Amino acid sequence: MSENRQGLDLASVETYLNSHLSGFEGPLSAQKFETGQSNPTFLLKTPARNFVLRRKPPGVLLKSAHAVDREFRVQKALTGSEVPVAGMHILCEDEDVIGSSFYVMDHVVGRNFVEPTLASLDTNARRQVIDEMGRVLAALHMVDIEVAGLLDYGPAGNYFDRQLARWTKQYRASETQKIADMDALIEALKSALPADDGQRSLVHGDYRIDNMIFQSDGPRCLAVLDWELSTIGHPYADLAGVIMQWQMPPGEEGRGLAGVDRKALGLPMDQEFIDAYCARRGLPGIENFGFYLAFSFFRMAGILQGVLKRALDGNASNPERAKILGSYVPQFARNGLDALHK
Numbered sequence: 001m002s003e004n005r006q007g008l009d010l011a012s013v014e015t016y017l018n019s020h021l022s023g024f025e026g027p028l029s030a031q032k033f034e035t036g037q038s039n040p041t042f043l044l045k046t047p048a049r050n051f052v053l054r055r056k057p058p059g060v061l062l063k064s065a066h067a068v069d070r071e072f073r074v075q076k077a078l079t080g081s082e083v084p085v086a087g088m089h090i091l092c093e094d095e096d097v098i099g100s101s102f103y104v105m106d107h108v109v110g111r112n113f114v115e116p117t118l119a120s121l122d123t124n125a126r127r128q129v130i131d132e133m134g135r136v137l138a139a140l141h142m143v144d145i146e147v148a149g150l151l152d153y154g155p156a157g158n159y160f161d162r163q164l165a166r167w168t169k170q171y172r173a174s175e176t177q178k179i180a181d182m183d184a185l186i187e188a189l190k191s192a193l194p195a196d197d198g199q200r201s202l203v204h205g206d207y208r209i210d211n212m213i214f215q216s217d218g219p220r221c222l223a224v225l226d227w228e229l230s231t232i233g234h235p236y237a238d239l240a241g242v243i244m245q246w247q248m249p250p251g252e253e254g255r256g257l258a259g260v261d262r263k264a265l266g267l268p269m270d271q272e273f274i275d276a277y278c279a280r281r282g283l284p285g286i287e288n289f290g291f292y293l294a295f296s297f298f299r300m301a302g303i304l305q306g307v308l309k310r311a312l313d314g315n316a317s318n319p320e321r322a323k324i325l326g327s328y329v330p331q332f333a334r335n336g337l338d339a340l341h342k
Helices: 010-020 068-078 123-141 159-174 180-192 235-246 270-281 289-313 319-326 329-341
Strands: 029-032 041-045 050-055 088-092 102-106 201-203 212-214 221-224 231-233
Touching: 010 029, 010 088, 050 068, 068 088, 068 102, 123 201, 123 212, 123 221, 123 235, 123 270, 159 180, 159 231, 159 235, 159 289, 180 289, 180 329, 201 235, 235 270, 235 289, 289 319, 289 329
Parallel strands: none
Antiparallel strands: 029 041, 041 050, 050 102, 088 102, 201 231, 212 221
8 A cells, every 4th residue: 555646635534424424533544555446445544443435536437437336335235144245334425525426434454365376375275265255256146136125236138248238338438449359359249149048146247366355364255345346147257257367377467377286276277166156056057158258358358448548548546557457458358259269
C-alpha cells in the first residue's frame, strides 16, 4: 500500500461516517491499496478499528461498470452463508460526499496469496488452500438466490449469449487498436455458443486466489473480495475462469501455473479441480468445456482492454500497472482461440 494518491477527501469521509456509521470515532487516516484496477480501494484507520472503503473511480465511465452498489448488495446478501464475505457497513450513493459513490466494509485480517503457486506454503498446505478455494466456489453456485433475495440480480435468458454481447460492446467501446485474434475469437464464440442448459446461479465474475483472504494460520477462507462483476448467470463461467488463470504463466504478471510441476507442489491438475467441483455439486461432468474456457479468455481480454483505455485516458487507479495488464489482451485472445479449437 502507499499513501492516498487518489484525492480521497478524508475530512468529508470522516464527517459522513460520524453521522451515518454507528460507533465510528476518528481521527481517520487512509492508505490506498495498490491492487485493484477497477474501483480504488482504501484502508481506513481509526484508533479503535480499521475499515475498508471502496469507491467508483473518477472520470467518464463505461455504462454499468464500477457498480459499487451491486458489490455492496451481493456481499450483504451473502452474510452468514457458506460463502465468506467481509461485513458490510454502509453504502453512500451521494456523489457530493467524495465525488463518487462508495461503500465501507470490515477490514478482514488474514493472508492474501497473489499467485496460485502458493510459494510460501508447504505441499500439504497448498493442497488444503486450493481445496478450500474449490469448496467456496461450489458453495457460491449452490446459494439459493431466491432465499438470498437475489432473483433480480441478473436478467433471465442465455447467460453466455448475453455476456458475449455485453463484453463485445464493452471491448469495442474501449478498443485502442485492431487485434485480429480478438475479432476472430468474437466470431468463433458466437458460432460455438451452446444451448442454454437451464443452470442459473450467483456467479462472482472474477474468482481467483488473489481475490480471497485466508486465515493467517490455516486454510479456511475468511472473505471473497471484489464482487464488481458478479451477477446471476452460469456457474461454468466462474469455474472456467479459474482454469483460465492457471493456464497463464507463473509470476506476478501472469499469476498462473503454466509449466509448473503441480504434482511436486501439491497442486491439482485442471481436470482434478473440475472433478472435485463436479463432485461437490453432484454433477456427472462438463461437456464442451473448451467453449467455457475460450469465453473466459475473451471476457478477460475485454476487461483488460477497458483497464488499458482508462490508463490512456488518465482514469486508472494504478496507470503503469494498468498499461502492463492491457498489453496482455492479444495473448488472451490467442489463448481463447486455442482453447476453442483444441
